[in-house]
Amino acid sequence: MLSKLLKYDFKALSKALLPIYGISLLLALFTRIFNMLVDKFPMFSVPNGFISAAFVIALIVIPILTFIFTILKFYQNLVKDEGYLMHTIPVSKSSLILSKTISASIYLIVSVIMVLLLLFIGVYGVWFDNKSIETLIKVFGYIDKTFLVFMILSIIIGVLLNQVMIYASIALGQKHNNKVIYSIVYGFVLYNVTQIGSVILMLPFMLFDSNYQKYVQTSNFSDFGLINGFLGLSLIISILFIIAYYFLAVRMFDKKLNLE
Amino acid sequence: MSLVEFKNLSKNYGIKQALINANITFEKGKIYGLLGPNGSGKTTMIKIINDLLQPSSGEILINGKEPGIESKKIISYLPERTYLNMNMKVSELIQFFKDFYDDFDEEKAIKLLEKLKINKTDKLKNMSKGTKEKVQLIMVMSRKAELYILDEPIGGVDPASRDHILDTILTNFNEGASIIICTHLIADIEKILDQVIFINQGKIVLNEDADTIRNKKKTTIDKLFREEFKC
Numbered sequence: 001m002l003s004k005l006l007k008y009d010f011k012a013l014s015k016a017l018l019p020i021y022g023i024s025l026l027l028a029l030f031t032r033i034f035n036m037l038v039d040k041f042p043m044f045s046v047p048n049g050f051i052s053a054a055f056v057i058a059l060i061v062i063p064i065l066t067f068i069f070t071i072l073k074f075y076q077n078l079v080k081d082e083g084y085l086m087h088t089i090p091v092s093k094s095s096l097i098l099s100k101t102i103s104a105s106i107y108l109i110v111s112v113i114m115v116l117l118l119l120f121i122g123v124y125g126v127w128f129d130n131k132s133i134e135t136l137i138k139v140f141g142y143i144d145k146t147f148l149v150f151m152i153l154s155i156i157i158g159v160l161l162n163q164v165m166i167y168a169s170i171a172l173g174q175k176h177n178n179k180v181i182y183s184i185v186y187g188f189v190l191y192n193v194t195q196i197g198s199v200i201l202m203l204p205f206m207l208f209d210s211n212y213q214k215y216v217q218t219s220n221f222s223d224f225g226l227i228n229g230f231l232g233l234s235l236i237i238s239i240l241f242i243i244a245y246y247f248l249a250v251r252m253f254d255k256k257l258n259l260e
Numbered sequence: 261m262s263l264v265e266f267k268n269l270s271k272n273y274g275i276k277q278a279l280i281n282a283n284i285t286f287e288k289g290k291i292y293g294l295l296g297p298n299g300s301g302k303t304t305m306i307k308i309i310n311d312l313l314q315p316s317s318g319e320i321l322i323n324g325k326e327p328g329i330e331s332k333k334i335i336s337y338l339p340e341r342t343y344l345n346m347n348m349k350v351s352e353l354i355q356f357f358k359d360f361y362d363d364f365d366e367e368k369a370i371k372l373l374e375k376l377k378i379n380k381t382d383k384l385k386n387m388s389k390g391t392k393e394k395v396q397l398i399m400v401m402s403r404k405a406e407l408y409i410l411d412e413p414i415g416g417v418d419p420a421s422r423d424h425i426l427d428t429i430l431t432n433f434n435e436g437a438s439i440i441i442c443t444h445l446i447a448d449i450e451k452i453l454d455q456v457i458f459i460n461q462g463k464i465v466l467n468e469d470a471d472t473i474r475n476k477k478k479t480t481i482d483k484l485f486r487e488e489f490k491c
Contacts, residue, residue, distance in 0.1 A: 004359045078346075084343035088310050092334040162474040177273075194461055259312040260273065 001091045005099035012077070013107050016069050021114055024058040028122035032053040035126050055122050061113055066111035070104035072168055075144045075183075083259050086158065091256040098166060104163050107154075150231040157238045161245075166191050166244035171252035177260065194241055201237045205230070261324050263268070263407055263438055264309055265290050269318030271304050271462075280450035280462040286438060288406070291452055293470070293481065294442040297489050302442045303340060305459070306411050309325040309440075310337050323406075333362070336405035340412040340442075342392050346385035349396060350378060357399050369402035372428065390417050397425060402433040410440045414448060422448050450481040458488055 034048040077086055080098065086096060091222050119127070140148060173183030267310035271279040276373060279301045288290060296302050305314040308320055320333040343354060350373065357364045371381060376394055384392055397413055405467040413429065414422045422445070430452060433439055441449055458466035465488070473481055 001360075007359075008356065012345065081341050081343050082345055084337075084341065086341045087312055088332055088335070088337050090328060090329045091360065137357070228326065256314060257312060258314070259307060 002095045002099055005095055006103060009099050009103035014075055014105055014187050017066060020065060024062055024118055027055050027058050028118040031122040059118060060200050063111040066107055074100050074167060075170055079170060080180055087257060094250045097249050098220060101164060105160055108159050143157055146228050150228055153235055154231060157223055157235055161238050163243050164245040171249040177254050198237050251259045265321045269315045269320055269321040272316045275354040277462050283466055284464055284467060288336055288438055289436050289445060290454040291439045292408060292455045292457060293453040294440055294457050295485055300459045301462040303411060304460055306409055306442060328338055334406040336400045336408045337394050338400040338410045338413055349381055349383050351380040360466050361403055363404040365402050372398045393417060401428060404434045408433055411442045414445055446485050447482040456481055
């Protein structure tokens with residue numbers, strides 16, 4: 001059943017997001033064309049300015065819009081009228097939420113890829129070129145590989161944690177009559193629980209690990225071993241929160257569903 | 261074993277009691293009319309059967325089990341609102357029902373759509389409210405379910421189409437299955453009912469065989485309802 005749910009979740013997100021991605025690609029193409037034109041015909045400098053501004057806005061807005069749409073789709077599909085259908089199909093609540101989590105996460109990754117693609121189409125050779133990419137790769141070459149992997153993982157896990165945390169907030173908020181307001185309130189509560197919880201879980205490491213103490217005293221920022229340990233621990237804690245919020249959302253929809 | 265059984269079930273919304281100690285069973289093979297004024301608790305009962313609301317106390321059993329995946333396989337539910345994804349075409353909706361309900365009869369759905377002159381390629385968002393309701397009813401009645409729960413199935417349909425809709429319900433439900441119909445339009449549906457349940461302010465005030473009402477009380481269900489709930 002999960003594969004069937006995924007099919008419909010991807011379809012729903014695609015219908016909302018692909019047109020926006022398409023328009024952004026066109027915008028990138030126009031940016032490229034106007035950038036070339038303005039070199040030869042200065043009269044294009046004004047439209048070029050407008051298009052470049054719209055292009056920059058698109059770069060910023062695409063991941064944000066993707067994030068907003070994934071949350072909106074979750075809310076409309078499970079808490080609003082569509083919930084009457086989704087909660088009466090014979091599938092488990094865990095599949096419903098897992099499907100939403102997977103489709104949203106993949107679309108968020110796609111949105112980052114889209115931004116990179118837009119940059120290459122629109123401003124490669126203008127804002128950056130082969131040389132800047134080589135420099136970037138060189139800089140990354142100096143950085144510890146494990147650290148790099150942990151950093152990338154931290155970004156992905158961080159996005160996933162936010163996603164599942166918001167799902168759990170909505171699942172808690174739907175119990176009440178004013179579902180939107182309560183979802184926002186629970187969102188703030190869970191955000192603070194995550195922050196405070198993470199610090200508490202890290203405390204033993206910070207207080208009792210002698211290496212960490214030494215690190216703080218000497219401020220040796222090149223000690224990647226210790227930083228990686230710290231990042232690894234924070235990753236484990238984030239994963240624990242993801243699991244906890246996922247099961248919280250499943251439980252709320254399973255035992256406390258309130259489609260009043 | 262009863263198909264649906266409410267045991268001392270109550271449901272509160274904050275301090276408001278929507279259902280009070282409901283004890284009732286729904287048997288197989290009968291058509292039930294769940295009737296009551298606005299806010300009497302009809303839709304709450306229906307939502308509890310469909311696992312969309314949880315009881316505050318008491319128990320509900322469907323085929324002897326709590327509502328869940330198994331009960332959803334045998335219940336075909338038509339809510340009082342449009343629950344469809346408006347960006348879908350009718351053909352996509354058919355595929356959706358086919359994907360999730362093993363008992364969905366695609367051929368029957370297509371025949372019913374053709375009968376009502378509804379185009380498969382039309383998008384739901386471009387349809388009138390009445391047509392959306394017809395599409396929804398067709399999807400629900402094209403399942404070979406054990407229990408059909410229809411909340412206001414003719415509420416948004418013009419009087420001329422009501423008989424046609426009722427005919428669709430009666431000629432398409434699975435043989436041996438039960439139907440629970442919840443509506444205000446009693447005169448339109450009373451001829452098809454086997455059992456009548458009146459509910460008022462969260463309490464079941466009558467649960468009687470429809471023929472008994474007609475023969476012994478020498479009245480129509482509509483008249484009896486008007487007397488019972490006179491303001």
